[in-house]
C-alpha cells in the first residue's frame with residue numbers, strides 16, 4: 001500500500017495541476033496520519049438491536065412530550081429535570097436531551113459526589129448506581145430510560161457493587177422515583193423461556209415471560225413491547241457453528257410471540273440453542289412500561305393513539 005507520506009506528495013502535485021479549482025491551497029502534513037482500516041466483509045457498521053432500541057426509545061419519548069409538553073423541561077429551563085437515563089450511552093441520551101433535559105446515572109463515570117451539570121447540553125451526570133437513586137425524591141420523574149443496562153447491575157463488570165438482586169432492586173427504585181402513571185422504557189437481552197441465565201460477569205439473559213413478570217412485580221404495566229432480533233448476527237453464527245442453514249425469522253422486529261415461536265428452530269437435539277453457543281446477544285425485549293397507580297387509571301388507548309410506533 002502507498003505510504004501516507006507518498007500520498008501527500010502525490011496530492012500536492014495533483015493540487016498544483018488543479019490550480020484555482022482547489023478549495024483550500026494551504027496543505028500541511030499531519031505526522032500522525034494513517035490509513036483507516038476497512039471494515040471486515042459483512043460488517044455493516046450497524047448494531048441492529050441498539051439501533052432499533054434507540055429508535056423506539058426516542059419515538060416513545062417524543063410521543064410522550066407531544067402529549068404533555070409542560071411535564072418536560074428543556075434547555076431553556078436549566079436545572080429542571082423530569083427524565084433520567086440509567087446505565088447510559090451518553091451520546092444517545094444527549095440526543096434525547098434535544099427534546100427534554102436528562103439526568104444521566106452511571107457508576108462507570110468518574111465524577112465528584114455531587115455530579116456534573118452541563119446545562120447547555122440539557123444533561124447532568126451522576127456516578128451513582130441504579131439500585132440507589134436516593135439523590136432523587138420519590139414520585140419526582142416522568143420518564144426513566146434504561147436500555148441494555150439492568151442486566152448488568154450488580155455483576156461488577158463495570159466497577160459496580162456486587163449485588164445478585166441488582167436488577168430487581170433497580171426496577172423497584174425506578175418505580176419509587178417515578179410519578180404515578182410515569183414511564184419506564186428500556187430493553188434487556190432475551191432467550192427462549194427455560195433458557196434464562198446469568199453469564200457472569202457479562203450479563204443476565206432473560207426470557208420475555210421472566211422480564212414481564214419482573215416488571216409487573218416491581219409495579220409496572222407493559223404498554224408497548226417488541227422483540228428486536230439481529231438476523232445478521234444469527235446468519236454469521238450459523239455459518240460458524242451449524243454450517244450455512246436456512247432459517248426463518250419473520251423480520252428483525254417481531255412480536256414477543258413470534259420471537260418465541262421462531263427461536264424454537266434453533267434448539268438442537270441436545271436441547272441447546274446452538275446459535276447461542278458463542279454467547280452472542282441475538283435478541284432484545286424492548287418495552288415501554290407504566291407505573292401502576294392506585295389513584296389514576298392510565299388511559300392506555302388514548303396514549304397509544306399518540307405513539308409514533
Ligand SMILES: C[S@@+](CC[C@H](N)C(=O)[O-])C[C@H]1O[C@@H](n2cnc3c(N)ncnc32)[C@H](O)[C@@H]1O
Pocket residue numbers: 050086087088089092105106107108128129130131146147148149152153154158160161166
Ligand atoms: C451496555 S451499556 C448500556 C448501553 C446504553 N444504555 C445504550 O442505550 O446504548 C451498560 C451500562 O450500564 C452501566 N451500569 C453497570 N452497572 C450499573 C448500575 N448498577 N447502575 C447503573 N448503571 C450501571 C455500565 O456502566 C454501562 O454504561
